[in-house]
Amino acid sequence: MPKIELNMITQRSIEEGAAMEKGKTNPDYFDACSICEMHPEDMKRAGIWKNTNVRVTSECGTVIVKAIMPTQYVPPGLAHIRQGVWANQVVPPRTQSTGTPQYSGFPVTIEPAPAERLKTALELVQGAVGLWKGGQ
Amino acid sequence: MPKLIKGVGCPYCGSSCDDIEVLVSDDETKILEVHNACIIGTNLFHHANDPTRPKLPRMRQPDGSMKEVTYPEAIDWMAKTMLKAKKPLIYGFGSTNCEGMSAVARIAEKAGAVLDNCATICHGPSFLAIFDNGYPSCTLGEAKNRADVVVFWGCNPMHAHPRHTSRYSIFPRGYFTQKGQMQRTVLCIDPRETDTAKLADHHLMIDQGHDYELFDAFRTVLRGFDIPETVAGIPREKIKEAAEIMKKAKFCMIFFGMGCTHTDGRNHNIDAAISLTRDLNEHTKCSIMAMRGHYNIAGPGQVWSWQFGFPYCIDLTKGSHAHMNPGETSSVDLAMRDEVDCFVNVGTDAGAHFPIQAVQHLKKHPFIAIDPNFCMASEIADLHIPVRIAGVDEPGVVYRMDNVPIQFRAVIKGLPGVPSDEELFDMVYERMCELTNTQPVWLAAKADRKYPESPAVI
Numbered sequence: 127m128p129k130i131e132l133n134m135i136t137q138r139s140i141e142e143g144a145a146m147e148k149g150k151t152n153p154d155y156f157d158a159c160s161i162c163e164m165h166p167e168d169m170k171r172a173g174i175w176k177n178t179n180v181r182v183t184s185e186c187g188t189v190i191v192k193a194i195m196p197t198q199y200v201p202p203g204l205a206h207i208r209q210g211v212w213a214n215q216v217v218p219p220r221t222q223s224t225g226t227p228q229y230s231g232f233p234v235t236i237e238p239a240p241a242e243r244l245k246t247a248l249e250l251v252q253g254a255v256g257l258w259k260g261g262q
Numbered sequence: 263m264p265k266l267i268k269g270v271g272c273p274y275c276g277s278s279c280d281d282i283e284v285l286v287s288d289d290e291t292k293i294l295e296v297h298n299a300c301i302i303g304t305n306l307f308h309h310a311n312d313p314t315r316p317k318l319p320r321m322r323q324p325d326g327s328m329k330e331v332t333y334p335e336a337i338d339w340m341a342k343t344m345l346k347a348k349k350p351l352i353y354g355f356g357s358t359n360c361e362g363m364s365a366v367a368r369i370a371e372k373a374g375a376v377l378d379n380c381a382t383i384c385h386g387p388s389f390l391a392i393f394d395n396g397y398p399s400c401t402l403g404e405a406k407n408r409a410d411v412v413v414f415w416g417c418n419p420m421h422a423h424p425r426h427t428s429r430y431s432i433f434p435r436g437y438f439t440q441k442g443q444m445q446r447t448v449l450c451i452d453p454r455e456t457d458t459a460k461l462a463d464h465h466l467m468i469d470q471g472h473d474y475e476l477f478d479a480f481r482t483v484l485r486g487f488d489i490p491e492t493v494a495g496i497p498r499e500k501i502k503e504a505a506e507i508m509k510k511a512k513f514c515m516i517f518f519g520m521g522c523t524h525t526d527g528r529n530h531n532i533d534a535a536i537s538l539t540r541d542l543n544e545h546t547k548c549s550i551m552a553m554r555g556h557y558n559i560a561g562p563g564q565v566w567s568w569q570f571g572f573p574y575c576i577d578l579t580k581g582s583h584a585h586m587n588p589g590e591t592s593s594v595d596l597a598m599r600d601e602v603d604c605f606v607n608v609g610t611d612a613g614a615h616f617p618i619q620a621v622q623h624l625k626k627h628p629f630i631a632i633d634p635n636f637c638m639a640s641e642i643a644d645l646h647i648p649v650r651i652a653g654v655d656e657p658g659v660v661y662r663m664d665n666v667p668i669q670f671r672a673v674i675k676g677l678p679g680v681p682s683d684e685e686l687f688d689m690v691y692e693r694m695c696e697l698t699n700t701q702p703v704w705l706a707a708k709a710d711r712k713y714p715e716s717p718a719v720i
């Protein structure tokens with residue numbers, strides 16, 4: 127499978143804010159945040175079809191998200207996952223001694239994973255600390 | 263008859279809009295309509311009606327499930343856990359009122375805890391730069407009334423502060439800006455063509471992570487020196503043109519956000535931004551402001567600075583004095599080094615917004631979540647204590663992003679039996695004093711403090 131290296135940023139969006147205020151287990155929050163925006167050229171290079179799942183891997187973790195066409199234009203080489211549970215699976219906790227993690231500007235590898243399943247927010251967070259009781 | 267309450271504050275983003283109108287049911291228990299707010303504010307108020315809102319604390323059982331317990335049980339457990347811990351960490355406070363922040367500080371002192379707020383993962387680097395370089399800022403009212411050039415650097419208010427542009431920065435008609443948007447030139451510096459960039463007259467699409475170079479290039483141009491053909495992906499001519507616009511402004515206003523603080527350079531980017539503001543004041547009037555995320559995230563900076571002398575990352579474990587050193591006493595660094603042995607999450611969601619590895623480290627020890635609703639932190643916590651929602655069913659003072667205090671009001675009656683943050687922390691403090699055989703001196707100091715009858719007249 128082809129892979130691409132992109133520069134990842136994770137920032138706010140109004141969809142995330144509006145959904146978060148309905149609750150983080152709300153399906154709107156899942157739809158708003160479990161996505162990755164990138165330039166169509168980059169998708170083509172990695173053999174990614176729009177609206178299919180991809181695996182994003184950083185120096186400290188990996189997450190499955192859905193690749194979509196940018197809602198706000200992203201130049202080639204840059205990728206954006208909205209701030210939230212999915213983004214924070216791959217955000218490096220290194221802080222350059224300021225206390226603030228590297229939420230933006232860290233290298234990731236993105237590869238197609240059309241057969242993989244998106245996990246819910248609860249599954250990701252509870253799963254990470256060994257509390258997830260739901261199915262696989 | 264449903265009642266229309268005017269002049270309500272919205273407890274969501276740093277714009278802290280105080281012109282919201284809320285229609286509430288006769289018995290003041292349900293929110294029926296929300297006027298003037300953006301979609302986020304509207305959802306927030308309506309969510310308070312959710313009948314599944316927790317009314318009792320829940321404690322995690324050995325089998326991993328949660329069981330409801332009474333408030334006295336929860337308070338007792340929290341007090342004992344915090345006293346037992348060698349170095350507890352109390353973190354959060356993006357979304358609560360100043361009264362709660364002040365009350366929690368007494369617990370932190372008693373427990374010898376580290377006290378930190380959400381700034382640590384958002385505008386913390388801005389604080390560092392402000393300590394080093396000063397903060398030539400103003401209020402949002404001045405921005406509205408005077409600014410004819412507005413720069414959005416690494417921030418996207420159309421998404422993060424939806425009414426910021428209509429209330430303060432782009433559209434409103436002010437005293438010297440009576441033509442509103444027509445009179446303002448808007449610059450946006452962002453690696454993406456965000457919805458704010460689409461509104462701007464000039465979008466400088468910077469190479470992500472190269473903010474420092476571009477700030478420096480602006481300063482160089484302003485001082486009359488030449489710069490390379492392209493800097494940070496922007497052609498020289500474009501930079502010169504933008505610098506000229508700022509220089510020719512009657513009043514230039516720079517807003518900066520997470521695009522500068524979350525990326526390489528951190529505080530150094532802000533340092534350069536402040537120096538650019540200073541340089542621009544050689545030519546015209548220029549001011550700078552951090553786009554603070556939450557409606558009262560400026561609050562803990564104010565309250566704790568009065569109490570301890572520091573706005574965030576306050577280490578009280580020494581028992582004799584407060585000590586602040588971000589990188590050492592900041593939440594994520596403490597978590598990653600496994601230095602804390604109890605975590606209290608208040609009015610924020612570390613479960614969703616910390617890098618997941620930091621959450622995994624924190625979860626090795628007792629984990630307490632204090633939040634009106636279910637969130638990721640509450641769903642992994644050992645103890646979840648629900649409280650009232652500041653700005654919805656609990657009044658209080660909040661600090662807007664420009665550090666202007668606003669008295670927020672309550673629009674509905676709180677859930678019966680559910681305390682406010684302040685009441686909860688006072689009860690925990692009292693219990694800690696009982697357990698350690700000490701006098702609850704701070705409670706006596708505010709025994710006769712009452713909320714004003716009608717906050718609007720203040």
Ligand code: SF4
Pocket residue numbers: 272273274275276277278279298299300301302303304423424425426557
């Ligand atoms: S802009 Fe911010 S403060 Fe104003 S209504 Fe929207 S969320 Fe609330």
